[in-house]
Amino acid sequence: MLKNKADSKKRGRTFLYPKKPFGKLYAKRKWVSYILLVFLFACPFLKLNGEQWVLLNFIERKFVFFGLIFTPQDFYLFALAMLIFIMFIVCFTVVLGRLWCGWACPQTIFMEMVFRRIEYWIEGDANKQRKLDESPWNGEKILKKGAKHFLFLLISFAIANTFLAYMIGSDVLIRIITEPVSGHVSGFISIWLFTFIFYGVFAYVREVVCTVICPYGRLQGVLLDNQSLVVAYDFTRGEPRGRLQKEVSANSPHGDCIDCELCVQVCPTGIDIRQGTQLECVNCTACIDSCNEVMLKIGKPKNLIGFFNQDYINERKPYKISLKSYGYAAVLFVVLMVFSSLIYKREDVQTTVLRASGTLYQNRGADKISNLYNAELTNKTNKPLKFTFRSKNNADEIDFIQKSDLLPKEGSTHLTFFLVRKNKSIKEYKSEAVFEIVVNGEVLSTATTSFFAPEGN
Template identity: 50%
Template sequence: MNEIDEIYQDAEEYRDHLATVDKKGKRVWLYPKKPSGWFYSARNLASVVMLALLFGMPFIKVNGEPLLLFNILERKFIIFSIVFTPQDLHLFALAMVTFMVFIVLFTVVFGRLFCGWVCPQTIFMEMVFRKIEYWIDGDASQQRKLAAAPWTSGKIIKRASKYAIFYTIALLIANTFLSYIIGVEAVEKIATDPIGQHLGGFMAMLIFAGIFFFVFAYMREQVCVVVCPYGRLQSVLLVPDSIVVHYDYVRGEPRGRIQKMPLAVGHLPLADQQPIANSQSPAANPGDCIDCKLCVQVCPTGIDIRNGTQLECVNCTACMDACDGVMEKVNRPKGLIRYDSDKGIREGKRKIFTARVWAYSAVLAVLIAVQVFLFATRSEVETVILRTPGQLFQRVDDTHLSNLYNYEVINKTGKDIDGIEFRLRPGDGRIKLVGEHATNVPKQGLLKGVFFVEMPENQLDGRKTKIFIEVWSKGKKVDEATTNFLGPVK
């Protein structure tokens, strides 16, 4: 191996291992330093909004329906208070494809921006659980000391109170999570009724709370680094034009301890105007990175962003804040670590609307248009009429034949639909309902039954004749179904 290969291998060495796993394969527990700065404050604000939405939405009702509900058990789905049933599966499938294309497009343009600002895992970990940890255990160095300290009563109290608070919040998250599945009223019943009445629900609540506790007390950054499929996708989606948290290696290298640059009068307090280090002259180290490693110390995934874009980076902006603080102190421009693209850093050229972005946008626009069309033409009542299996036609009299049908009328609305009746189109046929039959379809429910269709034999096309059955309610046509009438071969 020649010298250049060795240097290259050295520079790429960080790719061969995870920052959170040591040489023996053991987990390296991270103690990230508490971040502070403009981006952290902005993320604080964003996370308050996100948390308020997450916890508040199950309680918001429009026309008596929750904003969101994904009741897989009862196959009932509500999005923005619009009820979707299994009959709308095609809409769901298309929505999933549309969402995937949107994610691809968003990631190509903005990288993992979602992870840092919106992802519930990052918000809960960094803005809720981590803050409680700082509050109880102190900042990174105190946490390290506490972890290494013997089990004194003080340490036991700290650990017990931290994990008790963690579990309480995990329980709250589990209840909220369940509210999105079974509805807030059902969760309230599980929480307030005697346990025996909802043993299954109670167990689900405890299991979910246990999972969330495990994720935030133990798994932590491993969820983003190892488990999250979106994180894995970065390697195939990111392009040199993607905007991500980036270290400006053009400006920062060669790194090294430098003398502080002269300050503008009144720019910083006098106490801060001490050189950070002066082991080498500024001429020998023209790069702006003073190798203080603060950006590494604050990183919740334990990486060094100066090595380049890495899968582990959740774009949390902590390193940007840390470095901006350092740059301010050494009187250099902020933004040595910033949102930028690799091309932006290397060539000073930033381009969002690349050919790839246009192509993805076009596909997304088509998918959205189809989705909007399907949604706009979606009926609120869905009727399924099928000939009863195993039945042939029967002769009613000299002129008429009959077929037996099973029908289902599905009401997707939030209101009961009364006075359901069926009308045959066209012509001279007739419908005869069998046995007792209800005419009311409860909200989000269905009406099932059986009827005969009697058709004049001379109006049949042969073995199969297409017939149309209209569904009416109180003088208004609400749906129409098509089926076949079986007759003798002509």
Template identity: 50%
Template sequence: MSGLLVAEESGKRRWMYPLVRKGTYYKWRNLLSYVYLIFFFTGPFLRIDGQPLLMLNFVDRQFVLLGQVFWPQDIFLFMLASLVFLVCIVLFTIAFGRIFCGWICPQTIFMEMVFRKIEIWIEGDANKRKKLDAGPWTKEKIIKKTVKHQLFIVVSFLIANTFLAYIIGSQGLIRIITEPINKHWVGFFSIWVFTIVFYLVYSQVRELVCTLICPYGRLQSVLIDQHTLVVAYNDVRGEPRGKLERVPNLLNPKGDCVDCGLCVAVCPTGIDIRKGTQIDCINCTVCIDACDEVMDKIHKPRKLIGFFSENMIRRGEKPSFNTRMMAYTAVITVLLGVLSYFVLSRSDMDITVMRSAGMLYQQQPGGYISNIYNAEIINKTDKSRTIAIRADDPSIQIKYIQAPGTIASGGAVKAVFFILVPESKIHAAKTDIHLQLISGQRVIQTVNTAFIGPIND
């Protein structure tokens, strides 16, 4: 189906010139897009406790979410969060189809609410744009095309800078902008690569991202069923379609669809919603607005096209929270609970302590028994820390062979040390020892380890 939609019979690319109808859904999408765009362009510059709201620095392997810094050592949290996200997508698609694509997806928001508006402002509505593209290269056409593509490049440049800020941080972006280019060749080159990519996507590729490139549309066809709410045409009410008649034919009554074709004319992917659910439909709801407008004019009930499930159209059933959706909801609840537990219990620093393998205890002067240990300490904060290790029992001593010292932000150090326990406190072959990781005067973390010693009667 997709191939038929993007190509003419001659094999040439079929360009889309969707009409704009500003109905109820369009106004809500418009409002949502403003919120999204404000958040997108300000996100890298918003900070919580000095940290960005969101940063995904793959270069330095530093990730920040809502002011919380995550390092590669927290990769299991990202894996768990990704799993939760995927399950949420599955459940959402089962319930509401591909509405994410039409309402929240950055590709749709930038294409329809930014670049398309620029195009309409300069070149006019769909019919004028189509006529302009088909016409010869006059002075007017050259000026309009030049201005449009210059603005496209400017907007793409702004998006590229913001996108890069989400990767390297707003401070890194400001350094690239304010400092000499020869200090930031990679960053400068990256900005222009992103600019070119965004420009090509929104000026040339366009809806092909949704209909051919994005795998989510294919995933949708596997997940939706007769209970899924999607943008659909009520053919039971609308068929047989035909032009509006002044005198109704009682022997062969027609449906409510007057076959105006407006639902096809407004579709950004060029589908005919009356042919049923299609993987190219992004559930953007523009066809609902267009059809509602026509129904109002001919004094028919709205929602000939609307959010329907197959069972709602065929059987008149109401949407239901079925067993499959309940199962996915239960899975999401469990995963969110586990993820929340790990995030909330996550400490600023991690320490792993292991007794040296193959080493027995040693007798030490002063009535002490010693074991040798290795420790690895990871600093998960954005600041360097000077740390030390001590036992919670003041009678137990720590003697360093290799002290941990200062750990850089996101860094890790190893320590080697003896634990010396008074022989009088050892009453079993293994004794639990509680070690504290100290930064300044604050106890960061407490860990347990086993101490091997002689059995004293």
């Protein structure tokens, strides 16, 4: 499975040659991967309400999720959404271990379901790949290596463009691609920079991303408990290991494991699952499929390697979800409810009205009092809005100093005005003033502030 030591030192690291996996779980992983890949590549190019499905434009501080536009004023919602995602991963890990890594992580999906499959198609299975790498350079090796790395670059180019479509928007990306390079030098450089980064990751760095770079594996030791389901070897059934014999007595001391090492050969991170739960294990289930095939051939029950918790392996206790898992799930549910409530109450126009600093109130003749205000209106939609700014109290008057009635798409506008009230409607020194923003006869936003008047007025 590993290259010879001399060549490994020459390359600077040990490269793995996992055997091509097969089996029922692998077939299911393929379909899950296909669905996620279609979703990943489609999201930046499909549109809803005039916006791409998902946009994460950190440069312009604009985020879009399925038609909803989030501006910098909505950053608390974005932060809460990220917190929910992290809590979901934590809750998921406590119950099902590192299954996310093997079945849904983009790194694993691209590596195992795209790049390695191209490698199997062009160079063959593990032994053929090893022999090809150890052989001298000839026409066959140049052709196979050249074809493989050309396809790797091509796919990395597609991934880089998709990544940038999420970051800067698909419309901007299409302009960079279709218009002259001289007008989009930075965009052109970015595309090729990310292309070579992704190429380096999937052609050379590979499983090191999962075993060294990604911190998620190290969190398992904190999150997992004896009731968490993980891909594990049932050592109480498999040990002691023994080679397969034609005639085995009923009192044979050997367990069900015949030490064929297929579980090691198919592992994409090069570990032996029989040594226990390890941070390098991404729960890809390749070892389960390979072991089940062997068990069927030798007439033994399946799932010598399977989804187990430590309580089952050690004491044969039936699986049940732990109290810690219920606690995480309850917290996640509460936060989801809060987030849903905030999304439901979210306004398309955010209005902030503040009294002008350094001012209190002004007398307007003998029977009126005014306060000076500054207002900022932010449009969270992708359409310009013609609006009317008014006081909720019909008896109030607004005297504009700086006025506008058009709110640009995804932009803001400022208003400066006096709110004028008649003395007879003022009952106390400090009262409430409520303002409304009306678009097409519908109140889209309200803002509340204070109105001051002289005491005993």
